[in-house]
Amino acid sequence: MSSEYQIHSTRRPKALISWSSGKDSAFALHDVRQAGELDVVGAVTTVTETFGRVSIHGVRQEILQAQLQAAGLPPHIVPIPYPCPNEIYEARMDEAVARAVKDGITHMIFGDLYLADIRAYREQKLMGTGITPVFPLWERPTRSLAQAMIASGLDAYLATVDLKKLPAEFAGRKFDDKLLADLPGSVDPCGENGEFHTCVVAGPMFSHALAVTTGERVERDGYAYCDLVMNDAEKA
Secondary structure: OHHHHHHHHHHEEEEEEEOOOOOHHHHHHHHHHOOOOOOOEEEEEEEOOOOOOEEEOOEHHHHHHHHHHHHHOOEEEEEEEOOOOOHHHHHHHHHHHHHHOOOOEEEEEOOOOOHHHHHHHHHHHOOOOEEEEEEOOOOOOOOHHHHHHOOOOOOOEEEEEEEEOOOOOOOOOOOOOOHHOOOOOOOOOOOOOOOEEEEEEOOOOOOOOOOOOEEEEEEEEOEEEEEEEHHHHHOO
């Protein structure tokens, strides 16, 4: 790497990405890196302490760690209890934001697509902190966005399914063109309304693919979870 590039790189604003382990945050990272305007220096993820898994997605923490290693992102883990009252969640996120500000972070990247209330909430929580929220995928049509993700080489599994919107059998399926064809018309192709959540195991944002297989499927609290497991070679 040339010294000229290093000087240029250090002048870019420093950003963290809100990393869910899923396709939207992964593709947002890819988009931001392609644009080249921000220096993404880490990933913020909430992990449910009780289970040792990524909150909502239910992805094992060892897979999260492997993802971030492949993405070249230092982890910024925000532990939360289960169940987690909103005041505890907000207090711990406030602490994470305060640490980020001390580290010179000026931007936070989110993979939100079109839910205006979620965007407004993020903007309100960051207002006055010195950190600017960034939404690189905002209002991109979700069917064409899903197709672009798949075409890019992004490889993901459905880790969590809302049983009010999809049958349990969808948990563990690959996020691919066949899945898009099989989704009911009422389900957003990117699952933006919470119909499903994914776990990315390969893509242009990773230096290498993760060796992950599907395990047991369980149902809890109205959701179906597919336990994704790293194989022994990947762990080693």
